[in-house]
Amino acid sequence: MEKAVNMDPEWENRAASRRQDPPGRSYISVKDYSFWFGHTQVLQDLNLDMQKGSVTAFIGPSGCGKSTLLRSFNRLNELDPQARHRGDITIEDLSIYDPAVEVISLRKRVGMVFQKSNPFPKSIYENVVYSLRVAGKNNKSILDEVAENSLRSAALWDEVKDRLGESAYSLSVGQMQRLCIARAIANEPEVILMDEPCSALDPIATAKIEELIHDLKIKYTIIIVTHNMQQAARVSDSTAFFYTGNLIEYNKTQEIFLNPQNDKTEAYVSGRSG
Amino acid sequence: MVAKGMKAYKGKSQVGLKGEIAVWFSSLGLSLGLLMIVALLGVIAYNGLSVFWPKRVVQVEFDPQPASDLGSRSVVAGIITSQKTKSPDSVEEWRLFVGNKDQYGISFTYFDRGSLLNVTQPEGLLVLERTAYGKAIGYPEHISGPTGKIISAEHPNFAQRLGSLVKECQDRGKEIRKLETREIGAIHEALENLRLHQLRLERQSELSSEDREALERIDEERARYESLFTTLATRARLLRDLQISHKLHYRLASGEEIDLPIGEIHQFFYPNQIGFSGRAAVFWNHIKEFLLSEPREANTEGGVFPAIFGTFVMTLFMCVIVTPFGVLAAIYLCEYAKDGVFVRLVRIAINNLAGVPSIVFGVFGLGFFVYWVGGTLDQLFFSLRLPTPTFGTGGILWASLTLALMTVPVVIVATEEALTAVSPGLRESSMACGASRWQTIQRIVLPASAPGVLTGMILAMARGAGEVAPLMLLGVVKIAPSLPLDDQFPFLHLDRKFMHLGFHIYDLGFQSPDSEAALPMVFATTLLLIVLVVVLNLAAILIRNRLRRKYQMAGF
Numbered sequence: 024m025e026k027a028v029n030m031d032p033e034w035e036n037r038a039a040s041r042r043q044d045p046p047g048r049s050y051i052s053v054k055d056y057s058f059w060f061g062h063t064q065v066l067q068d069l070n071l072d073m074q075k076g077s078v079t080a081f082i083g084p085s086g087c088g089k090s091t092l093l094r095s096f097n098r099l100n101e102l103d104p105q106a107r108h109r110g111d112i113t114i115e116d117l118s119i120y121d122p123a124v125e126v127i128s129l130r131k132r133v134g135m136v137f138q139k140s141n142p143f144p145k146s147i148y149e150n151v152v153y154s155l156r157v158a159g160k161n162n163k164s165i166l167d168e169v170a171e172n173s174l175r176s177a178a179l180w181d182e183v184k185d186r187l188g189e190s191a192y193s194l195s196v197g198q199m200q201r202l203c204i205a206r207a208i209a210n211e212p213e214v215i216l217m218d219e220p221c222s223a224l225d226p227i228a229t230a231k232i233e234e235l236i237h238d239l240k241i242k243y244t245i246i247i248v249t250h251n252m253q254q255a256a257r258v259s260d261s262t263a264f265f266y267t268g269n270l271i272e273y274n275k276t277q278e279i280f281l282n283p284q285n286d287k288t289e290a291y292v293s294g295r296s297g
Numbered sequence: 298m299v300a301k302g303m304k305a306y307k308g309k310s311q312v313g314l315k316g317e318i319a320v321w322f323s324s325l326g327l328s329l330g331l332l333m334i335v336a337l338l339g340v341i342a343y344n345g346l347s348v349f350w351p352k353r354v355v356q357v358e359f360d361p362q363p364a365s366d367l368g369s370r371s372v373v374a375g376i377i378t379s380q381k382t383k384s385p386d387s388v389e390e391w392r393l394f395v396g397n398k399d400q401y402g403i404s405f406t407y408f409d410r411g412s413l414l415n416v417t418q419p420e421g422l423l424v425l426e427r428t429a430y431g432k433a434i435g436y437p438e439h440i441s442g443p444t445g446k447i448i449s450a451e452h453p454n455f456a457q458r459l460g461s462l463v464k465e466c467q468d469r470g471k472e473i474r475k476l477e478t479r480e481i482g483a484i485h486e487a488l489e490n491l492r493l494h495q496l497r498l499e500r501q502s503e504l505s506s507e508d509r510e511a512l513e514r515i516d517e518e519r520a521r522y523e524s525l526f527t528t529l530a531t532r533a534r535l536l537r538d539l540q541i542s543h544k545l546h547y548r549l550a551s552g553e554e555i556d557l558p559i560g561e562i563h564q565f566f567y568p569n570q571i572g573f574s575g576r577a578a579v580f581w582n583h584i585k586e587f588l589l590s591e592p593r594e595a596n597t598e599g600g601v602f603p604a605i606f607g608t609f610v611m612t613l614f615m616c617v618i619v620t621p622f623g624v625l626a627a628i629y630l631c632e633y634a635k636d637g638v639f640v641r642l643v644r645i646a647i648n649n650l651a652g653v654p655s656i657v658f659g660v661f662g663l664g665f666f667v668y669w670v671g672g673t674l675d676q677l678f679f680s681l682r683l684p685t686p687t688f689g690t691g692g693i694l695w696a697s698l699t700l701a702l703m704t705v706p707v708v709i710v711a712t713e714e715a716l717t718a719v720s721p722g723l724r725e726s727s728m729a730c731g732a733s734r735w736q737t738i739q740r741i742v743l744p745a746s747a748p749g750v751l752t753g754m755i756l757a758m759a760r761g762a763g764e765v766a767p768l769m770l771l772g773v774v775k776i777a778p779s780l781p782l783d784d785q786f787p788f789l790h791l792d793r794k795f796m797h798l799g800f801h802i803y804d805l806g807f808q809s810p811d812s813e814a815a816l817p818m819v820f821a822t823t824l825l826l827i828v829l830v831v832v833l834n835l836a837a838i839l840i841r842n843r844l845r846r847k848y849q850m851a852g853f
Contacts, residue, residue, distance in 0.1 A: 097729055104635060127731050135729040141722040144745050154730035157740065203726070210731060 050075035050244060051096070051214065056110035058091055060103060065091045067268045068110070073261070078236060078245045080259035080276065082252070084291065087265040089248050093216050096246065097133040098126050114214065131158070134207030138219040140199035142191035142206075147183050150191045150202055154210040169209050176242075177205035178235055197228025204235065208243070215239065217247040221254065233258050252292055256280050264288045338827070345824030348817035349583035351576050352376045354422050354434055354568045356550050357393070358415040359408065366403045367395075367551070374422055374434045374550035376568075378405070396424075396432035400553050404431070404814040418569045421450075423547065426563040428593055431814065433557070435547040440559070443542050459545065459565065466540055466560040473536050476529060478779075484526050491515050491522070493681045587821060596775065596805055597815040601822055603777055607795035608829060610781050611697050612762045619701040619761075620754050623708025624743075630709070631716040632738055651706040659767025662699030667691055667771065687792050691772025693781045694791035699767055704757035711756060715749020716742060751841040755834050762830045765799035773800045775808075798826040 049072035058066035066088045073079050081089035091100060098119060100106045112119050119129050131154065142150050149156070151170045160166070170187070174180040179201045183194070191202060200220060207215055217236075221229040236245060236258045249255050255262055256276060263273040264287070272279060272288045283289040356374040363369050375393035382389050389410035395401055425433040437450040440459060448458050495515050498508050540560025548554050564586075566579050590600035634640045671688035679687040688694070719742050727737040743750075765773075774794045781793045806812060806819040 099725060099729060102725065102728065127733060130729055131731040135726075137722055137726060137729075139722050141720065141726050143723065143727065143741055153727070153732070153740075157727075157730060157732040157736045206726075206730065 049073065050115060051246075052113045052116075053092070054111045054113070056092075056095070056112060057108065058088070058095060058100070059105075059107040061105040065268055066095075069270050071263060071270060071273060073244065073246065075244050076240060076242075077260045078240050078247065078258055080255035080262045081246065081248045081265060082250070082255050082262060082291070083265035083271075085250075086267075088268040089263075089265045090218055092265070093218055093246060093248050094135075096214065096216055097130045097135055099130075099135065101126070131210050132212050133214045133216060134210060134212035135216040136200070136203050136207050136218065136220045138222055140196060140203045140223065142194070142199050142202055145191060146188050147191050147194070147202060148187040151205050151209050153206060158210075173205040173209040174202075176208055176239065177201045178231065178238075179205055195228075197224050197231065200224060200228065200232060201235065204232070204239075208239070212243065214244045214246065217245065219248055219250060222250065229254070252280070252294075264291060266291075341820060341824050341827065344817070344820035346821075348821045349580050349587065351424070351566060351568055351571070351579040351583075353418055354424065355393075356417050356419050356422065357408065357413050359413050366406055367401065370551040372550050372552070373406070374419075375406070376434075380410075394432075396434045397430075397549055399430040399433075400549060400551075400555070404811060420567070420569050422550075422567065422569055423565055424568050425545075425547070425557065425565045426598075427557065428561045428563055431594065431598060433547070433549075433555075435549045435555070438546045438548055438554070441544050441546060441556075447543070456567070459559075462543055462559045463562050463565065466543075466562070469536055469540060470560065473533055473540075476533050476536070481526065481529050481533075484522050484529070488519065488522055491519055496681050588825075592776065595809055596801065597809050597811065597818055601796075601798065601801060601825065603780060604796040604798045604801045604822070605825065605829065606780055606782070607693070607773075607777065608762060608798045608826070609833075611693055611700070611768075611795065611797065612758055612833060614693065614697040615700045615704065615761045616754055616758055618697060619704050619708055619757050620750070622701070623705050623753060623757075624712050624750055626705070627709045627712035627716060628738060628743075631713045632734065632742070647706045647709055651710075653703075654766075655703055655764050656766040656770075658699050658703040659770040662695055662702070662767060663691070663770045666695040666698055671695065690792075691770065691794060692792045693772060693795045696768050696771040696773065696795070699771055700761040700764060703764070703767065704761050707757045707760060708750075708753040711753025712746070712750050715746035715752070718749065719745045748841045748845045751837055751844065755837040755841075758833050758837065759830055762833065763799055763826065765797070765803060768797055768800055773797045775800075775804050798822055798829065802826065 051073040053069050053071040056066060056069045057064065069092065081093060083089050094100045095108065095112060096114075096119070100108075108120075114132070117124065143153060145153070148170055151173050152166045155166060155169060171180060171184075174183060179198060182198060183202075186193070191199065194202060200223075204215075204220075221232050224232065233254065236247070239245060247255075247258065259276045261274065262276045262279040264271045264279065264283075264285075266287055272283060272285045274284075279288060280292055283292060289295075354374055354376055356372065358372050361367075361369045361371040367373060373393070373395055375395040377391055378394050379392040380389060381392075391408045391410060391413075393406050393408060394404060395406055396404070398404055419436075421436050422434060423437050425435075427433055437455070437459075439449040440447045440455075440462065448455055452458075495512065498504070498512055498515075501508065504512075537560075541558035543559040544556040545559060545562065546554065546556050564579075564582060566575070571579070587600045588605065589602050591603055592601060593599035630640065630643065634643075667690060671686070671690065671692075675683060675687050675689040723741055723745065724737055727741045728734070732740065772794045774796060777794050777796045779790070779793060781790050781795050782788060783790070802819055802822050805815040805822060809815040
């Protein structure tokens with residue numbers, strides 16, 4: 024599968040060393056990162072390290088910049104011509120802003136699941152293999168294999184295996200969101216960004232996604248933005264609390280919820296503010 | 298009961314009452330609009346279709362009035378086309394279509410109902426639709442062949458015999474037409490090619506011996522073609538003689554006796570004998586003729602097939618040109634261009650372009666496409682044929698291009714709207730999957746906005762198909778000798794002039810020698826144009842709905 028996915032040579036070179044990375048070594052680093060939309064500063068001098076194979080939750084009140092930071096990891100913010108940044112983000116010590124790295128190959132390494140499940144107006148099958156199609160891969164047997172593996176990983180295979188040709192819009196909302204997860208992992212990314220993936224789902228669908236996150240973290244490094252404290256507590260290993268564009272506190276999830284160091288964090292996680 | 302309810306309602310809230318009035322007003326607006334449209338369509342449909350329905354023919358007797366069009370005649374047969382009551386003395390006035398234009402010189406005449414001595418519907422009256430002078434109405438007497446009388450009108454098999462003779466002549470007529478347009482046309486083309494070849498050789502400064510031989514060969518060829526032409530022309534003449542060998546002898550209600558060659562009869566029926574089914578058959582035949590045959594007699598008789606075909610090909614061709622251009626422009630404006638003064642200016646220009654009168658586009662098309670582009674093409678590629686222009690004159694290509702230019706704002710605006718309506722989430726998801734901007738547009742945005750693009754195309758079609766003014770400068774003609782698409786290489790003749798239903802309406806109604814007689818055709822043609830536009834639109838709408846079903850968005 025690894026071979027099937029097109030990679031920048033730069034990333035390819037690092038793949039070998041990555042496998043021998045000692046656990047606990049920082050994998051994604053945010054260094055003095057500030058971000059503006061036009062003249063509005065959204066993020067202020069953030070510093071943050073995340074480890075490989077971990078789930079990190081970003082929490083904080085609306086407008087605190089957590090989604091902006093999330094969308095910085097795959098440079099999706101840059102679709103807005105007003106976007107500006109300072110500082111750096113590295114994945115495996117390689118800057119995502121490195122001129123040698125094409126943004127498209129970055130996005131192949133960093134998959135994303137959005138708040139609103141937005142399957143493409145295509146069949147279920149075509150939705151899953153979309154990232155391979157746009158990378159120019161059309162080998163039927165590889166696509167079939169990727170589709171099955173991704174749908175299995177997203178715990179959707181058994182529900183859709185007999186109707187892969189049907190429109191993605193025939194699925195339920197919860198299934199659509201899992202389809203979007205399948206779509207995000209079809210490319211075998213290393214990082215998965217999730218932007219409030221459960222906010223539109225009912226509790227049962229939410230439980231399924233959370234279970235899925237648990238399974239996925241064996242293979243992928245996951246960053247999740249959520250407004251749901253319980254969810255953050257349930258799924259994440261570390262939690263970062265943001266407030267008005269600043270990183271207020273970042274620690275093991277347990278610590279954040281049981282023993283917050285900052286007053287603002289305590290107020291927020293205990294439901295007194297935000 | 299009602300009053301009580303009203304009272305209770307009034308007491309409840311003043312706001313509700315206001316809303317009620319607004320509903321009434323808006324529904325009034327809608328119903329007035331609908332009423333006008335339905336009335337317009339109704340008038341057109343009624344008048345357009347009643348043209349084809351064979352009406353009863355009456356024979357009227359009256360005191361001869363030498364000063365009138367009919368001179369000293371005292372009996373005439375005709376079809377009542379209107380019965381109006383004039384207001385002051387409430388006299389009913391009849392308008393009678395008397396036909397027989399070759400004898401009477403008029404098509405219509407008017408009578409006061411009171412002045413008519415006797416009105417009957419004789420069963421023996423025959424309506425003849427002729428290839429010249431329109432309809433004839435009279436009593437058949439007999440058919441005569443080259444050797445004399447063949448069958449008398451009293452014979453029970455008369456109608457059958459006449460029918461078979463007419464059929465025979467019509468088949469022969471087709472043969473003649475084929476001979477004249479196809480085979481003789483091919484000879485003309487071959488001769489023209491020889492002429493061009495000769496011209497090309499002669500223009501060379503030095504002639505080699507081979508060239509001289511070629512020139513001699515050309516002369517031989519030409520002589521061969523010319524003798525072939527003579528043979529074919531003789532054959533056509535012989536066939537034409539056969540067309541007039543049999544004659545129908547008939548007598549008008551007013552007494553004149555006339556011999557009409559069978560070859561000039563198009564169709565005939567006994568209007569006062571046939572029942573409903575017979576009339577329905579005639580009705581159907583008329584519609585078939587209208588849709589499928591070529592016009593006769595300065596377009597006032599016969600069919601409008603070339604005009605239908607011209608309109609159809611032009612509109613389709615316009616769509617093929619305008620859609621990609623409009624869509625590409627909209628994609629650039631919507632997806633790539635950065636919002637700024639320039640883009641805003643472009644948008645304003647596009648919106649204003651939609652408001653420019655179509656005749657201005659016509660003048661532009663004439664100046665730019667016909668004279669400049671077409672003239673240059675002629676200089677470069679068809680110089681031998683000059684001074685006869687090939688592309689340097691109005692033609693279906695230039696007309697379609699100009700109309701495409703005229704309708705491109707419609708497509709741009711509709712497409713842009715459709716592109717903007719595609720949710721940004723879809724674009725972001727696609728980009729997050731590693732797709733480039735163009736891949737996102739091509740694979741996600743365009744398919745999702747295809748219904749909107751088609752809406753733009755429908756609007757463009759509706760505007761383009763009904764446009765006449767610019768076409769009058771760009772190659773629409775009263776009678777086109779050939780269709781823009783046929784079975785002769787290269788099949789699609791973009792340089793040809795063409796006929797158009799919209800222009801046909803104008804020509805019939807305002808340019809024909811007898812515009813009163815042409816009025817029914819005006820209605821029929823108008824109905825047809827509307828039907829054609831509706832059919833084109835329905836086709837596009839069907840495609841759009843299928844696309845919508847395919848790409849419908851989830852309902853949240």
